[in-house]
Amino acid sequence: MWNPRSAPVTASVAQRLARAExxxxPEGTGPLWDGRRPRTLEGWVALGREVFFGYPLRVEVFLEWALAHPGxxxxxxxxxxxxxxYVGVRVFQDLDGAARVGITCALCHTRTRGPTLVEGEARRTFDYGRLxxxxxxxxxxxxxxxxxxxxxxxxxxxxxxxEDDAEDPVAIPDLWGLRHQSHLTQAGTIRHTGPSALAIRQETQLLHANHQRVRPPRELSWALAMYLYGLAPPAAPPSTAxxxxxxxxxxxxxxxCVGCHDNPVYGGLPVAVGRVGTHPALANGGARGTGRYRPPxxxxxxxxxxxxxxxxxxxxxELFSAERLLAGYRLGALGPGPVPGHRWGTALPDDERRALLAWLRTR
Ligand code: HEC
Ligand code: HEC
Known part of the structure; x- marks a missing residue:
């Protein structure tokens, strides 16, 4: 069981690493978990938060190098x-006793917006491939x-x-409303029947990320599931409609829409990719493919x-405009050319589309 010693990369730690030290x-860094089982839900959530921000998924030479080259x-x-x-980047004591730089869940699943940390929001600014x-x-x-x-x-x-070679990158999702989704991942790879299913998934992820070398204590996976269940988006700005x-x-x-987006958070059951019509690579891929996409x-x-x-x-x-389906479309986020699929809502009369968008923006 691995209960690592792990410390955040604070400004002063970052400065040391930037000097290529x-x-x-830091002196006195204890193990992530004090070994006591929480007795309340709040206690589990708080421990899950420690794991989310602090449990190193793996050694990251790229980030260790980059911290010495902040540009x-x-x-x-x-x-x-x-x-x-840097949120989601940690200095931790590896199995061989050496201190190394690693990444945690928060690297991809937490945003910094001005003075606020938005826990669970996808980090949509970070270009990992470029780094x-x-x-x-x-x-x-x-x-x-x-x-x-x-x-x-x-x-x-x-x-x-x-870990395979064939797959393309996918968007990092926000971690909102997971409790209500019957399937996890965008292709709906994981059947999610309750907190134990989510905890087991998290345990597998922690284990795989560390190349099967170390197993996290059960309690940490359970705590992580409790934390994930509690994540919710910041309130939408007041609508002018x-x-x-x-x-x-x-x-x-x-x-x-509710035919597919039918659960309490308006996600739903995975839908055959032929019916959705979006890019099929992930749905049909070797690693996580199910032939379907799950409504987020x-x-x-x-x-x-x-x-x-x-x-x-x-x-x-653009998601609800018919232009994006056409050959001359130039505004696709991944480059010019049509963005096919998910045609629902693209053929609405203008006033209905306006109303739909106004309502969606309040979600
Ligand atoms: C390198 C970036 C990265 C890190 C680090 C990372 N994730 Fe993710 N996460 C992703 C991506 C990308 C997906 C989408 C995968 C897919 O849909 O196939 C995802 C999907 C998920 C999902 C499914 C969400 C849904 O909508 O069904 C959960 C839950 C999740 N991650 C939790 C975690 C937790 C907990 C950790 C830490 C143990 C973690 N992730 C670490 C990038 C990351
Ligand atoms: C036949 C099932 C189905 C219907 C009907 C449907 N959707 Fe979807 N929706 C999906 C699926 C599946 C996805 C995920 C597709 C993907 O990522 O490739 C999705 C994705 C979305 C997204 C993208 C969310 C995100 O965060 O990326 C929005 C917004 C959305 N749907 C809204 C709507 C609205 C509004 C309607 C009605 C006008 C609608 N959907 C009708 C199945 C459906």
Whole structure:
């Protein structure tokens, strides 16, 4: 059981690493968990938060290098935390006793917005592929040309989290409303029947990320599941639409959308990719493919662009415009050309679309 010693990369730790000093744990850094089982839900959530921010998923030479070259971090869009450090990056004591730099869940699943940390929001600014390419360019460490070509196409907010070669990167999702989703991941790979299923998934993820070397204590996976269940988006900004218009938007949604977006957070059961019509690579891929895409929760939508599993549509307006389906379309978030699929809502009369968008923006 691995209960690692792990410390945040605060401004002062970052400064030391920027002077190319070897990573070191601050004096007195104890294990992540004190070994006591929480007795209340709040206690579990608090422990889960420690895991989310602090449990190293793996050693990251790219980030260790980048911390010594902060320009590379700025270039890759890794914003600093309000305290001047880097959220989701940790110095930890590895199994061999050496201090190393590692990443945690929060690297991909927490945003910094001004002075606020938005826990659970996808880090849509960070271009991990670009950072890794900078590392190879500057250090001369060899990289497979095909992998390099693919990493150049990741772009901000997307990552390939599988170990295989075939798959393309997908958009990092917000972690809102998971409790109500019967399937997890965008292809609906994981059947989610309750907290134990989620805890087991998290245990597997922690184990795999560390190359099966170490198993986390059961309690930490359970705590992580409890924490994930509690994540919720910040309140949407007040709508400028009238009550009447919002009611009409909701009526359009109930008429045209709720057939698939039917659970309490307006996510739902996975739908065959042929029916959805979006890019099929993830749905049909070897690692996580199910032949389907799962409707995501529609929460915090205004901040959730670019949209769809691959981040191919920049704005909500474009998601519901017929132009994006046409050959001459130039505004696709991944480059010019039509963005096919998810045609629902693209053929609405203008007033209905306006009302629908107004209502969606309040979600
Ligand atoms: C390198 C970036 C990265 C890190 C680090 C990371 N994730 Fe993710 N996460 C992703 C991506 C990308 C997906 C989408 C995968 C998919 O849909 O196939 C995802 C999907 C998920 C999902 C499914 C969400 C849904 O809508 O069904 C959960 C839950 C999740 N991650 C939790 C975690 C936790 C907990 C950790 C830490 C143990 C973690 N992630 C670490 C990038 C990351
Ligand atoms: C036949 C099932 C189905 C219907 C009907 C449907 N959706 Fe979806 N929706 C999906 C699926 C599946 C996805 C995920 C597709 C993907 O990522 O490739 C999705 C994705 C979305 C997204 C993107 C969310 C994000 O964060 O990226 C929005 C917004 C959305 N749907 C809204 C609507 C609205 C509004 C309607 C009605 C006008 C509607 N949907 C009708 C199945 C459906």
């Amino acid at each position: 070897a990573p070191a744990l 590379a971090l700025d270039e890759a869009g890794l914003e600093r935390a309000p305290d001047g450090g 890794r390419l900078a590392y190879h360019r500057e250090t001369g460490a060899p990289v497979d040309p095909e992998l390099a070509r693919r990493m150049a196409t990741w772009g901000p907010g997307r990552a390939d989290v599988t 009238t009550e009447d218009e919002l009611a009409r938007g909701r009526a359009v949604f109930l008429r045209d 929760a529609l929460l915090g939508l205004l901040q959730a662009g670019p949209y769809l599993h691959d981040g191919s549509v920049a704005t909500l307006e």
